[in-house]
Amino acid sequence: MAEDIKKIMFTVRKPPHGTIYVYEGLEVKLIMAAYDADISVVFMDDGVFAVKKGQDTKALGIKGFEATYGALVDYEITKVFVDRQSMEERGMTEEDLLVIGEDEDTEEPIKPQVVDSDEIAAMMAEQHNILAF
Amino acid sequence: MKLAVCIYEGPYNHAASDSAYNFIQAAVQKGHEIKGIFFYHDGVYNVTKLMEPPQDDRHIANRWSALGATGIDIVVCIAAAKRRGIVDDVLVPNVRISGLGQLTMMAIEADRLVVFGD
Known part of the structure; x- marks a missing residue:
């Protein structure tokens, strides 16, 4: 029954590179998306860099994962949010955000939705559990 | 309350493992149910049973193993383990390797999923 489906939120607060948290956190999202759970993802603090387009990890000698974030919608992860304040503090605008998939009908590109902190707080209050990476 | 615990950090290097252990002990004492440790x-x-800390220090792996012996399900993520050379052969008793699906079930079934780590 729909009302039994648990809301699980992922927060991404760390920068995408330098540690493995964000990359392995992405692996958790992809697995959990296959289960009966209402998944949402919020990028905040330095985590907003994970959804910045044009990441190039070649010089770091590590496998990048921008392409996987670019396919979140394919994994049926569509509730993807970015904290406006975190983004602005880091000199990013909506223009800098990568595309996470496209609309099935219109084929329009889908980007993470920029929201204010109080909206995030309200969403957090509704969650069954929250996982931070 | 039904609790699940997820631990992100390695032993000795970081307090997360100790904090999680103490938290679980306290929670069990208070009568809470631990759905699993991931x-x-x-x-x-x-x-890993390969660790050999000085004898006057706590043995973190054995401590987790003893907790597992009480019936608490302790799961090591297979994807994270393979990346780091942790396989079945090196595990202490009473823990098992499995997939992220186990963490998913813990997140769904537990009233609170408590994460220890940075």
């Missing part, structure tokens, strides 16, 4: 990221290093 080791992720470098947390997978917490349950």
Whole structure:
């Protein structure tokens, strides 16, 4: 029954590179998306860099994962949010955000939705559990 | 309350493992049910029998193993473990390797999923 489906939120607060948290956190999202759970993802603090387009990890000698974030919608992860304040503090605008998939009908590109902190707080209050990476 | 615990950090290097252990002990004492313990990221290093700490220090892997012997399900993430050279052969007793699906079930079934780590 729909009302039994648990809301699980992922927060991404760390920068995408330098540690493995964000990359392995992405692996958790992809697995959990296959289960009966209402998944949402919020990028905040330095985590907003994970959804910045044009990441190039070649010089770091590590496998990048921008392409996987670019396919979140394919994994049926569509509730993807970015904290406006975190983004602005880091000199990013909506223009800098990568595309996470496209609309099935219109084929329009889908980007993470920029929201204010109080909206995030309200969403957090509704969650069954929250996982931070 | 039904609790699940996820541990992100390796042993000794970081207090997360100790904090999680103490938290679980206290929770059990208070009568809460532990649905499971999940080791992720470098947390997978917490349950290798290859560790040999000085004798006057706590033995973190044995401590987790003893907790597992009480019937608490302790799971090591297979993806994180393979990346770090942790395989079945090196695990202490009473813990098992399995997939992220186990963490998913813990997140769904537990009233609170408590994460220890940075």
